[in-house]
Amino acid sequence: MSAIHVIEHPLVQHKLTLMRDERTGPKEFRELLEEISMLITYEVTRDFPVETVEVRTPLTTTTGKALVGKKVAVVPILRAGLGMVGGVLQLIPAAKVGHIGIYRDPETLRPVEYYCKVPTDIAERDVLICDPMLATGGSVVEAVRYVKNRGGRSIRVMALIAAPEGLRALQEHHPDVDVYLAAVDERLDSHGYILPGLGDAGDRLYGTR
Ligand SMILES: O=P(O)(O)OC[C@H]1O[C@H](OP(=O)(O)OP(=O)(O)O)[C@H](O)[C@@H]1O
Ligand SMILES: O=c1cc[nH]c(=O)[nH]1
Ligand SMILES: [Mg+2]
Numbered sequence: 001m002s003a004i005h006v007i008e009h010p011l012v013q014h015k016l017t018l019m020r021d022e023r024t025g026p027k028e029f030r031e032l033l034e035e036i037s038m039l040i041t042y043e044v045t046r047d048f049p050v051e052t053v054e055v056r057t058p059l060t061t062t063t064g065k066a067l068v069g070k071k072v073a074v075v076p077i078l079r080a081g082l083g084m085v086g087g088v089l090q091l092i093p094a095a096k097v098g099h100i101g102i103y104r105d106p107e108t109l110r111p112v113e114y115y116c117k118v119p120t121d122i123a124e125r126d127v128l129i130c131d132p133m134l135a136t137g138g139s140v141v142e143a144v145r146y147v148k149n150r151g152g153r154s155i156r157v158m159a160l161i162a163a164p165e166g167l168r169a170l171q172e173h174h175p176d177v178d179v180y181l182a183a184v185d186e187r188l189d190s191h192g193y194i195l196p197g198l199g200d201a202g203d204r205l206y207g208t209r
Contacts, residue, residue, distance in 0.1 A: 002171050003178045004162075005043060012039050016160065016182045020198045026207040030083055033132060033160070033205065036182060037087025040158050044128060044180045045092070070126060073119050073152075077102050077131040077143050080201035084130040084158060098122065100143045104135075109192040111138040116146055123151030132160035132201045134181070135194050137169030144174045160201070161185055163194045 015032045018024055024032070050065040072095040074088045075081075081100075089095060098118030102111045119125065129143050140157055147155055157170065159181040165188055170177065185194050193199070203209040 001175050004167060004184070005178065005180045006184060007040055007043050007180065007182055009039060012036055012182050015039075019160070020196065022199070024204075026205060029204050033083040033201075034087040034090075036160060037084035037130070037158065038090050039087075040180050040182070041088045041091045041128075044156055044158060048126075071121075071124055072096075073098055073122050073125040073127045075100055075118055075127055075129045075143070075147060077129065077139055078115065079103075080133060080205060081129075081131040083201070083205045084132060088128060088130065088158070095128075096121075096125065098127075098147075100129075100146060102139045102142055104139055104192070106191075109136050109138065111142045113142065113146070118147060118150055118152075122147065123153060125152070125154070127152045127155045128158055129155060130158045133194060133197070134159045134162035134166040134170070134179075135188055135192055136163075137166030137173075140166070141169055141173045144170070144177055148174075156180060161194055161197055163188050 015036050019032045048070050049068050051068045052063050053066045055064045072092050074085055074095045075098040076085050078101040096119040101115030102113050105112050127147055134140050155177050157179045161183050162181055163185055187195055189195050
């Protein structure tokens with residue numbers, strides 16, 4: 001069974017509250033999502049292996065820790081996941097970036113795929129799939145399936161808010177995929193929106209509606 005990591009850090013929770021606030025406009029919303037994504041990246045990478053290396057300081061020689069050959073691919077689910085990429089890349093600048101275009105049909109709530117491109121060496125990389133909202137879970141279940149079909153084996157999901165329904169769906173279809181996020185909310189409303197949630201993340205990021 002996959003693990004669900006809820007990041008309770010005060011900075012993450014404070015910024016999430018600002019993002020939920022209906023008065024927060026696109027500029028601040030984008031900045032906050034990038035900042036929270038950076039903080040979640042800190043947790044996602046906590047178990048990355050390090051090795052002891054020798055380093056010369058201006059005064060002497062000592063030892064330090066360095067990451068061992070970790071190769072990462074960041075894969076946002078368009079559109080809203082794009083808002084998380086900058087935060088991840090600030091901490092993992094050498095990561096390659098894939099894109100998965102999926103929108104949720106407003107009537108059926110089923111995911112519709114319209115564009116996918118991921119690094120060719122994705123099988124050798126730790127894959128971080130990013131999408132701020134995990135509602136029914138349909139979109140993220142499809143995105144993980146796509147990455148697995150392309151050879152991806154080590155996959156983690158980074159999100160902002162999930163509904164319990166979405167987490168159950170992800171665990172059922174992909175029990176090997178851990179999730180890192182800022183909050184698990186109460187439930188979905190009759191239109192498949194997360195309650196209390198923050199509304200439509202893509203629209204709030206880009207000022208569409
Ligand atoms: O868990 P699900 O029920 O699949 O819903 C979540 C999906 O819905 C939103 O995308 P949306 O369809 O609004 O596309 P957008 O990001 O382009 O606005 C969100 O960013 C997720 O991708
Ligand atoms: O609450 C929700 C559900 C799906 N997509 C969003 O952006 N928000
Ligand atoms: Mg949207």
